[in-house]
Amino acid sequence: MRRGRGARGHDSLVGFRTQKTEPAVVPHGLLKSARGSGTLNLSSRGLHQVPQSVYRLNVDAPEEAQEAVSFGGSDRWWEQTDLTKLLLSSNQLTELSEDLRLLPALTTLDLHDNKLQSLPRALGALQELRQLRLSHNQLGAVPLELFSLALLSSLTLQHNLLERLPPELGQLHSLTELDLSRNRLQELPSSLGDLSHLQKLNLENNQLSSLPDSVGRLSSLRVLECSENHLTALPSSVARLASLEQLFLRQNRLRLVPALPGASLKELYLADNQISELVWEQLCGLELLSSLELRGNKIHTLPEEALPRTLSRLDLSNNDISTLPPALGLLPRLTVLLLEGNPLRGIRRDLLTRGTMELLKYLRGRIKEDPGDASETPSGLSLPSHATVNLHSISTLKLLDYSNKQAVAVPDELFDAAAGLCITSVNFSKNQLSSAPSRLLGVASSLCDVDLGFNRLTCCGQELCALLQLQHLDLRNNLLCELPAALHNLSRLRSIILNFNRFKSFPDVLYELSALETVLLGNNQVVSVDAPRLQRLVHLSTLDLSNNDLLHVPPELGLCSALRCLSLEGNPFRTPRAAIVAKGSDAVLEYLRSRIPTS
CATH class of the missing domain: 3.80.10.10 (Ribonuclease Inhibitor)
Incomplete structure (x- = not known):
C-alpha cells in the first residue's frame, strides 16, 4: 500500500500540499525578506485573495524553523520584525479576511486599484495605522471601525461608490490628508469640522450642492479641492480658514465670487462657473493672491480699480469682456494674462498675440498720468551680460x-x-x-x-x-x-x-x-x-x-x-x-x- 493515503484513497497530506502551493503566489524569499524589513510588496501580482501566509506572517514559524540547519545572523527567524507596511495595490481582490487583525503593527496598508466592495471590521484592530489607501475600488460604505484609528494621518478613498459618510468621521483627529474625490457624495457630516489637523481635503467630482458650515473650523487646512460639484455658494465660514492657500472651485454653479480668507490664499480657481461680475471689494483683501483663474464664466466687465497687486497669473479666457481697464497694466508682478475667447474691442488682434508684457505696456500707455513702472527699476545683482x-x-x-x-x-x-x-x-x-x-x-x-x-x-x-x-x-x-x-x-x-x-x-x-x-x-x-x-x-x-x-x-x-x-x-x-x-x-x-x- 502506498503511504500517505487512507483505505478509500483519501489524501492524508492534502493540508500540507495546500500550504506548499502558497509560495507559488507569494515567493518564500519575499516572506523571508518581509520578516526582516517589515515591508511586504505584493502589488500587481494578479491576486484574487490574500494568502493566509500573509496574515499569519508574524504568527506562524517559517519553514526554515522546521529544518535542522544552523543560522547566521541574518537568518534568525526568531528575531523577525513585525510587518508594518503591506502593499496590495493593483490586484483583483474582492474582499479581505477578518484575519487582518493578526497584523496589528501595520502603519501602511495600500489596497488601491482592486475590486473591493466591503472592508472587514477587523480593520479597527490596526491601531498603529497611519496610511490607508483605498482608492479605485467599488466601496459603497466603510465600516465604523475604520473611524477608531486614532493615529491615521492619510486616508484616500477616491474613485469609489460612496454616497454618504457617518458622523464618526470626526473621530479621525490625526488626519492630515483626506481624499474623497470621484464618489457619489451628496452631503458631508458636520463632524468634518472636527478634523483640526487636516491640511488637504479633496472633494472633487461628487454631487455636493453645499458644504457644512463647520468647514470653517478646519484651522490647518491648506488645500481645498471642490471642483466638479453642484455648489451654488460656499458657507461664509470659509473666510475663517486662516491657513488656506489653494482653493479649487472649477465647474460648479457659482454666480458670485465667494467670501474668501484674505490672509493666506495664494491660488484661486473659479473656471467654468456662472460668475457674471467681479467686484473689487471681493478681491482687494487677498494680499497674497498670485494665481486667479476665471476662465469660462460670463464676466462682462472688470473693476476699474487694480486687482490684487500680487497677481502673477490671471486667466480670463472665454468670458464676455469687451474692454480692459488700463489699471490692469499697473500690476507689477503679472507675467501671464490669458484673454482668448473674449469679444475685446479697441485692441488690435496682433497686439493680443504678442504676449502679456506687450499688452500690459499698451494698457499703461492709455493711462493719462502714468505713475511709472516700478518693475523697470534695476535691482539686484549685476551680471557680466549687464542684465540683472x-x-x-x-x-x-x-x-x-x-x-x-x-x-x-x-x-x-x-x-x-x-x-x-x-x-x-x-x-x-x-x-x-x-x-x-x-x-x-x-x-x-x-x-x-x-x-x-x-x-x-x-x-x-x-x-x-x-x-x-x-x-x-x-x-x-x-x-x-x-x-x-x-x-x-x-x-x-x-x-x-x-x-x-x-x-x-x-x-x-x-x-x-x-x-x-x-x-x-x-x-x-x-x-x-x-x-x-x-x-x-x-x-x-x-x-x-x-x-x-x-x-x-x-x-x-x-x-x-x-x-x-x-x-x-x-x-x-x-x-x-x-x-x-x-x-x-x-x-x-x-x-x-x-x-x-x-x-
Missing part, C-alpha cells in the same frame, strides 16, 4: 525672468541665484534661444509655467519633456514643426501656445495630454485635425486653429463636450461659410453638430 538678477522675483514670486534680452543663452548666474528655491515660473521670451536651457532640469520638481515665446527654437528637447509638474507652456513665435512623443510625460499640462510656428499637422502628442484645456495653434500650416481623438480631451475648452491650411472642418469637432471657443478664421475651407464663422464659436459648433449624419 531680480532677487525679489526669485525669492518672493518664485519667478526666473530673463526676457526681452535678445540673448543666445541664459546666464548660469540666474540659475545659481535660484538654487534651493521652489521656482514655479520661468519667462525666457524674446531672446535668440535655439533650445531650452538644460538647467531647467534643476527646477523641474516645482516648475508650473514656462514662457519660451519669441525665440528660435527648432525642437523641444528633453529639458521640457522632463518638467512633470508643468501646467502652462508658451512656445509661440518659434521655428517648431513637430513636438516629441516624450512630451506625453507632461500629464498636468493644461495650456500650450504654439501660434506662429511651422506645424503642418496637428501634433500627435497633444491628443494624449488629457488635462489640456487650451491649445493655441494659429498661424501655422496645419492641414487637418483628428476630431474623434480630440473628443478624448474632455477638458479642452479653447482651440485656436485660425490662419492655417484647413480644407475641411470635421463635423465631429462639434461633439467636443467642453469646447467653448473655436477659432477657425483665415482657413481655405468652404464650409462652414464665412458668415457663420463670423457669428462666433457657438454658431460654428452648432452648425458642425447639425452636419453630423444621423443613422
Whole structure:
C-alpha cells in the first residue's frame, strides 16, 4: 500500500500540499525578506485573495524553523520584525479576511486599484495605522471601525461608490490628508469640522450642492479641492480658514465670487462657473493672491480699480469682456494674462498675440498720468551680460525672468541665484534661444509655467519633456514643426501656445495630454485635425486653429463636450461659410453638430 493515503484513497497530506502551493503566489524569499524589513510588496501580482501566509506572517514559524540547519545572523527567524507596511495595490481582490487583525503593527496598508466592495471590521484592530489607501475600488460604505484609528494621518478613498459618510468621521483627529474625490457624495457630516489637523481635503467630482458650515473650523487646512460639484455658494465660514492657500472651485454653479480668507490664499480657481461680475471689494483683501483663474464664466466687465497687486497669473479666457481697464497694466508682478475667447474691442488682434508684457505696456500707455513702472527699476545683482538678477522675483514670486534680452543663452548666474528655491515660473521670451536651457532640469520638481515665446527654437528637447509638474507652456513665435512623443510625460499640462510656428499637422502628442484645456495653434500650416481623438480631451475648452491650411472642418469637432471657443478664421475651407464663422464659436459648433449624419 502506498503511504500517505487512507483505505478509500483519501489524501492524508492534502493540508500540507495546500500550504506548499502558497509560495507559488507569494515567493518564500519575499516572506523571508518581509520578516526582516517589515515591508511586504505584493502589488500587481494578479491576486484574487490574500494568502493566509500573509496574515499569519508574524504568527506562524517559517519553514526554515522546521529544518535542522544552523543560522547566521541574518537568518534568525526568531528575531523577525513585525510587518508594518503591506502593499496590495493593483490586484483583483474582492474582499479581505477578518484575519487582518493578526497584523496589528501595520502603519501602511495600500489596497488601491482592486475590486473591493466591503472592508472587514477587523480593520479597527490596526491601531498603529497611519496610511490607508483605498482608492479605485467599488466601496459603497466603510465600516465604523475604520473611524477608531486614532493615529491615521492619510486616508484616500477616491474613485469609489460612496454616497454618504457617518458622523464618526470626526473621530479621525490625526488626519492630515483626506481624499474623497470621484464618489457619489451628496452631503458631508458636520463632524468634518472636527478634523483640526487636516491640511488637504479633496472633494472633487461628487454631487455636493453645499458644504457644512463647520468647514470653517478646519484651522490647518491648506488645500481645498471642490471642483466638479453642484455648489451654488460656499458657507461664509470659509473666510475663517486662516491657513488656506489653494482653493479649487472649477465647474460648479457659482454666480458670485465667494467670501474668501484674505490672509493666506495664494491660488484661486473659479473656471467654468456662472460668475457674471467681479467686484473689487471681493478681491482687494487677498494680499497674497498670485494665481486667479476665471476662465469660462460670463464676466462682462472688470473693476476699474487694480486687482490684487500680487497677481502673477490671471486667466480670463472665454468670458464676455469687451474692454480692459488700463489699471490692469499697473500690476507689477503679472507675467501671464490669458484673454482668448473674449469679444475685446479697441485692441488690435496682433497686439493680443504678442504676449502679456506687450499688452500690459499698451494698457499703461492709455493711462493719462502714468505713475511709472516700478518693475523697470534695476535691482539686484549685476551680471557680466549687464542684465540683472531680480532677487525679489526669485525669492518672493518664485519667478526666473530673463526676457526681452535678445540673448543666445541664459546666464548660469540666474540659475545659481535660484538654487534651493521652489521656482514655479520661468519667462525666457524674446531672446535668440535655439533650445531650452538644460538647467531647467534643476527646477523641474516645482516648475508650473514656462514662457519660451519669441525665440528660435527648432525642437523641444528633453529639458521640457522632463518638467512633470508643468501646467502652462508658451512656445509661440518659434521655428517648431513637430513636438516629441516624450512630451506625453507632461500629464498636468493644461495650456500650450504654439501660434506662429511651422506645424503642418496637428501634433500627435497633444491628443494624449488629457488635462489640456487650451491649445493655441494659429498661424501655422496645419492641414487637418483628428476630431474623434480630440473628443478624448474632455477638458479642452479653447482651440485656436485660425490662419492655417484647413480644407475641411470635421463635423465631429462639434461633439467636443467642453469646447467653448473655436477659432477657425483665415482657413481655405468652404464650409462652414464665412458668415457663420463670423457669428462666433457657438454658431460654428452648432452648425458642425447639425452636419453630423444621423443613422
